Amino acid sequence: MPELPEVEIVRQSLNKKIKGEVIKKVLVKNRNLRFKIPHNFEQKIKNKKIKKVDRFSKHLIIIFEDNSCCLVHLGMSGTIHLISKIEKSTLTNTSFYHSPQLPKKHNHIEIKFNKFNLIYNDPRRFGYLLIFNHKNDLKKKFDNFGPEPFYSTFNADYISNYFKNKKKNIKNFLIDQKFVSGIGNIYASEILFLCKIVPGKKAKNLTFNDCKKLSYFSKLVLNKAIKKGGSSIRDFKNTFGNLGSFQKNFNVYQRENLKCLKLSCKGIIKKKIISNRSSFFCNICQK
């Protein structure tokens, strides 16, 4: 669920808090993530000073003063928590993304700073952390990634060229990081709704105007989501603090069998499984 907007929200708040801070101690409680945390992880980042927190696509990039860096991917369920040492009793100084307080289970890593501790939690272990000796080494890692929706290169020309002879459906391309970086399952449905394109449509059958709309609405949806602090789905019943609100702006996601929100459209939102992933769309205004 952390797609580009959620990761950007984490980046912004994290950057504010840990920029300039020095890592005093690192404790790894569980090394099992998508990639096993190597045993020299602790030693590699200890005593390093944080220069800034960057982001590419759904990746956080913690850059140190010596230009080495730590790449963090939250996967499906990764969350980052900052626990103030002064307010230790409450354990809830600041939480990022969708967890209001420090969970009891699945706290994989604890990084101690002077005034607070940073916790990486990940129940489903689809996330990972990787150390790079120099930030320039990241270029290789991101070699196969397409542009972010915000890049000027993600335009109608690029899209229509890419889609020539492509038989796969448009929905699958929107979540394919080789084509465009940062869009996940939720925003893909929302973008296609605004474009009035059905998710199952073959990419090669899109018009140039469709490609223009894809470029435009991808930027629009992600920008709006960032402005709203991202989307907090799942446990937003009992959460507080830095939660996002974009889930309130969903037009189609998780709205199966409800009325289409487009004025004057009498359509019903349908759910269709495409490549094992749910897609939501209006049965009338999306063609």
Add this chain to the structure above:
DNA sequence: AAGAGGCCCTGATAGC
């Protein structure tokens, strides 16, 4: 090469 599908993993929820 492109595309389809499997798999990793745990927690929430539905149904009996």
Add this chain to the structure above:
DNA sequence: TGCTATCAGGGCCTCT
């Protein structure tokens, strides 16, 4: 109450 089945989905992998 407690069991099982299903779903959530990012990304990597294999197979055709």
